[in-house]
Amino acid sequence: MTEESRGQTAAHIRDVMTTDGAAVNEQIRNLNANRYESVAAFDDYETCRERAREIKERAIENLPTLIETVTEQVEANGGHVHVATDGAAANRYVQDVLDEQAGETVVKSKSMTTEEIGLREHLAEAGADVFETDLGEFVIQLAEESPSHIVGPSLHKSREEIATLFNEQFDPDSPLETPAELTAFAREYLGERMKEADLGITGANFVLAESGSVVLVTNEGNARKSAVVPDTHVAVAGIEKLIPSIEELHPFLELIARSATGQDIAQYVSLLTPPVESPTLDFDRPDQPIDATDDDREFHLVLLDNGRTAMREDPHLRETLYCIRCGACLNSCANFQQVGGHAFGGDTYTGGIGTGWVAGLDGPDATAAFNDLCTSCSRCVPNCPVKIDIPWINTVVRDRRNNGNTPDAVDHLIDPLVPDQESTGLDRQKRFFGNIDTVLRLGSALAPVSNWALSLPGVDRLLESTVGIDRRRSLPQLATETFRSWWADHHEDPDSADTTVHLFVDLYTNYLYPERGKAAVRLLRELDLSVEVTPVLPSGRAPLSQGMITTATEQANEVAEALESPIAADEPVLVIEPSDLALFRSEYSKLLPTETAAKIDAGTAGILEYVSPLIKSHTEIESGASGEIVFHSNCQQRTAGFEEPTVEALEALGYDVRTTDVECCGMAGSFGYKSQYYELSMAVGDDLEPQVADTDVLASGTSCVAQIGSLTDGDEPPHPVELVERAWAEHRS
């Protein structure tokens, strides 16, 4: 990405934050609060997720059979099935159905799949009057915009904007203003369209192959009317919506509304096995008694492939097909919360999972505008009802994009800094951050000269133009003495130690924050442990976040080699940097042989995860330290589930601990340093700022430390191990 295109990206994000940001943020805040409350109150959440995941895995595995089964059954029920290879074929088929009816008016209920293929536009071009009946889709249709959210397509529009839109388009007798007035108007207007309709089009949330049933989950009731009022119903569904039978439906019904809106169940779950028994309604003959016996109901199920079969065969994109389109990954994404789908998404599919869909349907390059907005913070992972590894999909797509690039003429400028094995042509900003280990090593060798050099006038501008580090960011100071050089003078063992632990020396502890490493060593020794340290090891996190999977894999292999002997000796390896430990626990299973990854997972622990039980077991601690402390846990740490031991250790030492409640600080590794994302990063940070201002704060992740420093004008919070060590030493003395 050139400096110019970084500027354009920044400008686009700034524009979308201005137009959409406030409405998106407010709506998503509500959706999240409701979801968290509803999921917490639902005891079977994890069981349902497990089961839903298994069902989807098996259904996609058996997809060709399910397509055969549903085809036979729908035809036996009296309906028709068309498997469309692409959008054009699906659109043509629906148009033929409409032409056969000699129909003009079409009502549609909400369907992202029909958005994907542009069915509405296609039918309109062919002369039909097509009306979206979901109010969110109706707004989008009137405004001629694309959806900003999978579940709430018009989420980016405020009530005022919708009122203006309606008043301009329809010029009602008295201007519409309140949500109730707007809804009543839309109900009336669309109600008339429903009565005229010749054809009703719906999507499908699930298709039950064995019975040929279509399941529609809605709140407004428009899908009920669209499916049942006109005598012809066309349901358009991606082939991935098939599950075997009603036997498999239950966990999805428990999960879908909770994950989407925090409802325990949606207002309406239609279980239709068309052609349905209900009589059709002919409002052209208003006084003719309704009689189902002379009905001529027609049903067409259009199953859309449009690239899905290829996704099924792609080991990394395949799990995108498990998606039930609940939008929870969008809502739990800190970046999405600020911009919505007009910056973070393609024309139809938005947010983290949007990358999987868009890459699957249109190729990886089609995600270029938004794929990098996924920072792998991983907060979507525990929120996905079918347990899709959305950050991994984003990483793989980024890797594929990187490898498709052509070499950049300025690459040689930073070549000495970037000894990676990636293909040529990789974006040099990505290259710089992906090779941060070399940057830190070379910089550190020259510290304090390098710190001084970075503070020279014009250097900030140079860094911005070459590698895109925003000049408004202050760079972390390189330590004049690295952790490892301190260690060279301090490796002594207590006489009483009968257990040896190894401290994993990450890049940031070594080059930037050696104090946290020293505190860890002192604390472990105080706890009568013998301490060894590893070499300085890049974990692979930095290249992985840039989509440099080859380099990340090499680094993971080096870590595996370095940890082999302590793990074989059953000597725990303790990790200070949470983003590294989270990597060991999740992504290593994708980078390393399964057995190696499992050993590293089992043989490593967070520094506080390890010491917390030891501290708690010292029951003589009475009221040691005291006071309130705020702990901001790294996002990946919370996903991987090792936030709690830090809180417990601090509480055992007498602190009153509050944890922050944002998904991510906004820095997310290198993301917030990048000039094109600086403003978005700070907007995300603004949600955190009130929670960390004017109070004692601890932060475990390196990039969180830097971000909190920026948000609070320079005070960088210490790592929890530093406070625990101090409090423990005071307790002991």
Add this chain to the structure above:
Amino acid sequence: MDAGAERTQFETAAADHDVTVTRTRAANFASTLEGVVEYPAVGVSLPIDGVSLADTAVETTLTPAKLDTARTGVTPVSFGIATLGTVFIESTTDGAEPVSLFPERHVAVLAASDVCPDLAAAVDRFGEELAAGPSSGIFATGPSATADMGGHVQGVHGPSDVHVIVVDDR
């Protein structure tokens, strides 16, 4: 959980979803119905012993015009779900689906013995229907609703108001 407790749970859950629940006996059905119907009203026949729309002013000969102007629609529901306050509206040839959908008020008539403990049991129960042949219906929970107009509003394409009359049938 016994049937009585499930019925109580159903009533509580329905109230949480803004549904008004009235309990009655078959003998008092007509007067109970009178208390919750706004006229004009349309309805479809009720399969509970001793319960009928025949003695009421609810219109049972449906036309599109009557459906369009009715303020209340009265339908039977096959069963309720105790944990959710949901009712199951079967798609029938006499039009329970549109009658429950078009008018602004839906009055659902439920036999007290037809309450499923939870969603899993309800899905199983519909599964039994499906096993016997093509079958359709709706799990309906409270009034239709939207948040798409910048605030929560009840009554969009479906009813804004839902009543359930639970008829003690044993």
